Amino acid sequence: MHIEHANKTRLKNNTKGQIGIGTLIIFIAMVLVAAVAASVLIQTSGVLQQKAQSTGKEATKEVSxxxxxxxxxxxxxxxxxxxxxxxxxxxxxxxxxxxxxxxxxxxxxxxxxxxxxxxxxxxxxxxxxxxxxxxxxxxxxxxxxxxxxxxxxxxxxxxxxxxxxxxxxxxxxxxxxxxxxxxxxxxxxxxxxxxxxxxxxxxxxxxxxxxxxxxxxxxxxxxxxxxxxxxxxxxxxxxxxxxxxxxxxxxxxxxxxxxxxxxxxxxxxxxxxxxx
Structure with a gap:
């Protein structure tokens, strides 16, 4: 009777690392977008504040x-x-x-x-x-x-x-x-x-x-x-x-x-x- 050896080597593809890197890239991109948006908002709010102060002073002069x-x-x-x-x-x-x-x-x-x-x-x-x-x-x-x-x-x-x-x-x-x-x-x-x-x-x-x-x-x-x-x-x-x-x-x-x-x-x- 011929007995075939039952031990076989099996290779498995582990994709968890790839998913983690993709998530990290997306996260970094979101952080960068948020930082740029925050910078734009801060700059815009500063400009609006200056304009509001200037307008307020002019309005005060006009009504006083x-x-x-x-x-x-x-x-x-x-x-x-x-x-x-x-x-x-x-x-x-x-x-x-x-x-x-x-x-x-x-x-x-x-x-x-x-x-x-x-x-x-x-x-x-x-x-x-x-x-x-x-x-x-x-x-x-x-x-x-x-x-x-x-x-x-x-x-x-x-x-x-x-x-x-x-x-x-x-x-x-x-x-x-x-x-x-x-x-x-x-x-x-x-x-x-x-x-x-x-x-x-x-x-x-x-x-x-x-x-x-x-x-x-x-x-x-x-x-x-x-x-x-x-x-x-x-x-x-x-x-x-x-x-x-x-x-x-x-x-x-x-x-x-x-x-x-x-x-x-x-x-x-x-x-x-x-x-x-």
Whole structure:
């Protein structure tokens, strides 16, 4: 009887190692993808945060009211204490800044005033750009100087002819410009040529409101200024019971408003308190 040997060698393929390596590769790939995604998210969130901060600052500037109207007084033109105009021909507006406000350049401020019938949009008398008739020509009030008294007198009594001969334009100063005089300036930030307000500063803004009737009457004095019968009409008529609206608009930030109705009579007063 032939007996066949039962011992045989058997080889088995062990694939567990291959599966483990594939899983490891997939895991590493997932980690790399997650790391890249996390890096992108972190970078994007940083950019968005910076943009949000910048937008927040700009929004704060736009909605915050920097300029603060403290007081408004009106003055009548006159020849004497018993011979005064029936209208208010000059407004004296005291202005300051709210606490922690950004500095305000008054050269970029626009003051709009209406008597219910006419509106004048005034710029600072030293502003060289806003009313420039042609490029390269200064648009500030003619004869503008470092003296606030001289500037106020010119704003009330003169015209400004700007531009080159043959291509110029003439503005009535009382319809075009306002002037400013400082009250308090502890940090020396304010001058006639660089009228910058910082926190704690106070200035007086003079707004011409000369009426045609005062021009026709030939009054010689307005406030303490000798106007020598040469007043120029602002086109406004601030007579008793008139409704006056004033808007002070800075370059950035919210506008400041002052609305009031003039008294039923000015009596014998040269100066009349109007606001608040």
């Amino acid at each position: 009211s920097n300029l603060m109207v403290q007081k408004i007084e009106g003055y009548r033109a006159k020849n004497s204490a018993s011979d005064m105009a029936e209208t208010l021909d000059l407004l004296k507006i005291t202005i300051g800044l709210n606490a922690a406000s950004e500095p305000v350049d008054l050269k970029e401020v626009v003051i709009s005033i209406t008597d219910g019938f006419r509106t004048n949009n005034l710029i600072y008398a030293g502003n060289t750009n806003s009313r420039a008739p042609t490029p390269g020509v200064a648009g500030n009030m003619s004869g503008f100087s470092d003296s606030p008294a001289i500037n106020l007198e010119k704003a009330l009594t003169e015209n400004s002819t700007l531009g080159n001969p043959g291509a110029n334009v003439t503005y009535v100063n009382s319809q075009t410009y306002f002037t400013v005089e400082k009250i308090r300036d502890e940090d020396d930030s304010f001058s006639q040529s660089q009228p910058v307000l910082t926190t704690g500063d106070f200035v007086v803004v003079y707004v011409p409101t000369v009426s045609q009737s005062s021009v026709d009457a030939g009054y010689t004095t307005l406030k303490t200024i000798n106007v020598s019968s040469t007043l120029k009409s602002s086109g406004l008529n601030l007579e008793p019971r008139a409704t006056v609206n004033i808007v002070v608009t800075p370059e950035t930030g919210a506008s400041s408003y002052a609305d009031f109705i003039l008294p039923t009579t000015f009596g014998s007063y040269e100066m009349v308190q109007l606001y608040p």
